[in-house]
Amino acid sequence: MENNTNMRERRADTQFLVRVLRNEITTEEKEFFDKWLADSDENKEEFSTISLLWDKFVDVPKEFLPNAELQWERIERGIETVKSEKSGSQEKYEITGKTVPAINTKKPHTGYFGHHHSRISVVIRVAAMFLIAVGLYYISLQGNFQVEKPTINPKENITNTIYELVSQKGEKKTFLLADGSTVYLNSESKLKYPKNFSGGYRDVEISGEAYFSVKSDKEMPFRVRSGNTTILVTGTEFNVKNRGSNISVVVTKGTIIAYSNKTTRSYNLSGGQMISYDERQGFSSPKSVEVEKYLGWRNNKFFFERTSLNEVMAEIERFYNVKVVFASDSLKKKTITGTFNGNSLENIFSIICLTLDVKIDYNGKSVLVF
Numbered sequence: 001m002e003n004n005t006n007m008r009e010r011r012a013d014t015q016f017l018v019r020v021l022r023n024e025i026t027t028e029e030k031e032f033f034d035k036w037l038a039d040s041d042e043n044k045e046e047f048s049t050i051s052l053l054w055d056k057f058v059d060v061p062k063e064f065l066p067n068a069e070l071q072w073e074r075i076e077r078g079i080e081t082v083k084s085e086k087s088g089s090q091e092k093y094e095i096t097g098k099t100v101p102a103i104n105t106k107k108p109h110t111g112y113f114g115h116h117h118s119r120i121s122v123v124i125r126v127a128a129m130f131l132i133a134v135g136l137y138y139i140s141l142q143g144n145f146q147v148e149k150p151t152i153n154p155k156e157n158i159t160n161t162i163y164e165l166v167s168q169k170g171e172k173k174t175f176l177l178a179d180g181s182t183v184y185l186n187s188e189s190k191l192k193y194p195k196n197f198s199g200g201y202r203d204v205e206i207s208g209e210a211y212f213s214v215k216s217d218k219e220m221p222f223r224v225r226s227g228n229t230t231i232l233v234t235g236t237e238f239n240v241k242n243r244g245s246n247i248s249v250v251v252t253k254g255t256i257i258a259y260s261n262k263t264t265r266s267y268n269l270s271g272g273q274m275i276s277y278d279e280r281q282g283f284s285s286p287k288s289v290e291v292e293k294y295l296g297w298r299n300n301k302f303f304f305e306r307t308s309l310n311e312v313m314a315e316i317e318r319f320y321n322v323k324v325v326f327a328s329d330s331l332k333k334k335t336i337t338g339t340f341n342g343n344s345l346e347n348i349f350s351i352i353c354l355t356l357d358v359k360i361d362y363n364g365k366s367v368l369v370f
Contacts, residue, residue, distance in 0.1 A: 170321030
């Protein structure tokens with residue numbers, strides 16, 4: 001009962017959504033967020049509003065960050081003004097605990113916050129909550145507030161504007177597309193997407209790794225391009241990994257169609273299946289896999305199966321933002337299999353040393369394998 005109460009309270013907690021945008025949530029919180037986001041279109045709309053406000057907020061210099069108390073006093077004064085102007089009206093609604101007359105008393109409706117109010121009042125409430133949340137967040141950091149805005153490079157297209165969302169080494173991103181689909185971007189990855197979807201397809205492009213939770217729309221299929229491969233879906237969830245010359249797709253829910261612009265054959269995959277593409281050998285045959293292992297990065301875990309030490313260290317470089325150097329090339333060819341918890345880099349190195357009979361020197365920024 002207590003857990004359910006906490007989840008209901010967190011649903012309207014803007015500070016929590018700000019932490020989601022900054023990728024500062026725990027595994028348990030991430031699971032709750034995923035379920036909350038998929039629960040309704042209203043939740044997606046609320047998160048989209050917060051994302052937009054946050055995107056605008058990160059452009060503001062530190063010295064111009066809002067004073068939460070001062071701004072809330074101004075909001076209260078505005079509410080009191082509305083009260084005096086609308087004192088004859090009997091219809092009321094609630095904004096963050098304060099009951100005030102409704103701005104529009106002719107056409108009230110029930111929104112997803114459970115009170116009668118207009119669409120404008122929803123935006124006002126979310127904006128007010130956001131203002132207070134970021135103000136408190138800034139204060140809690142005691143002057144060490146740092147926000148890294150994703151690299152977004154607008155590129156003019158004939159019909160639309162294309163943007164790039166980039167995650168650097170050591171960071172992950174969560175992003176809501178215009179259609180309500182959610183993209184979880186892994187470290188050192190790049191997503192190209194349009195401002196608005198138009199035409200017959202919802203087209204995006206990914207390099208690196210990302211998990212897609214696609215909103216269903218049979219009239220406008222969702223199409224992901226990665227290298228020479230294309231994934232076509234209408235509404236499903238799947239992971240795409242494009243590192244080097246190998247591309248892999250793992251489906252968690254629904255079905256997808258995978259094909260390459262170099263061949264005429266296509267492959268149908270359903271939940272629990274995986275397919276790989278190599279520039280020289282083409283597509284592998286679809287196979288059933290333990291999906292959780294391939295989505296380990298979302299829970300700070302690594303899964304390796306006969307993986308070369310060179311590839312293992314490449315993943316570690318991306319995840320921890322460190323530089324790895326090998327004393328000899330022969331060490332790169334050693335292979336390892338296992339699942340590792342990403343919460344402790346030292347533990348990972350200890351297991352690698354014992355398993356592969358190698359030594360690792362780590363000073364916090366660089367790694368030497370010898």
